[in-house]
Amino acid sequence: MFECLILGDSTGVGTAQAINARYERHCDVQAAERATAAQVLSWRRPGKRYNTCIFSMGSNDMAGPALAARLAEIRAQFCFNRVIWLLPYARPQAYTVSSVAARFGDETLDLGRFRSRDGVHPSRYMDVAEALLR
Template sequence: MARGHRPQGRHRGDSIAVGIGGAMLQQSGITPDFAPGRKFLTQSQGSLAVNAVGGHSSPQILDQLNKHAGVKNAELAIISVGTNDFVNSTVNKSYTPERITQNLQRIRSELNAKERVWVLPYDPKARELVASVARERGDKTVDLTQFQPADRYHPRNYAAIANSISPLLNQLNQAQAAAPGADQQQAWVSTQNALLARDTQF
């Protein structure tokens, strides 16, 4: 990456981030270094960084975002959050729809990305809350229900989701390549990155 050039992206979040982050590393020719049990993946190699932990809910993601400036300032933010909040709501009354929505909005505002894409969870209630924030802000979405589930929360094929993200990265790549002063290296870098601020139960 060119010195001083804005980071193209980072992976941040939960078990879905672990899976998709690993798939995107593999697509870039990098072997993911999963922790035992595949519950977290912390890896930075080339222009792609993954920092994801299974089980994170929106308050934990907010806390982590405030600790990682590189995550907050990525070019493309792919955000998946909400399912764990609804799982936690059965035992923690602070997880109300209003509080979850506030957290989603805060996560969005904390990200200084040029473009944000929300991953809509399988859980119908969580999906509606996330979709409503995306609609309100005019953001793009990727709906997990388009992909075959392995269980109530997780997709069966993470590579398929990573492939669906590729056109978004290519669009960013083309826009940067057309920008004044862009060079081949910077354009290539933008195709290799995405930020995933994610939350779905592992």
């Protein structure tokens, strides 16, 4: 059974819709269009513990130490068996997200593997969902 929390920005919203459309057991979603890491930090934490968490953050932030600090703070507040970060299309932000994921020993899925019309969002979220659920 794939039970998860998807946390983050518009890519998280799209990924959640694709996963929840495909599977009977849905992921809970705390994601919003144009969400920044600072905004995610201000959101109320879920009372439930999840086996898997998918983080989709960084696309709406400037890359660098401030983003890395916010992402690390978000990550430190969650205790899951498995965490997967979606790496943004923008390479500077992807590097920052990847460095935080490596610090915590988390998995990553590089959105750069998937076609995009705007360089921010995947053309087909179902492709991302399938890669996550393999």
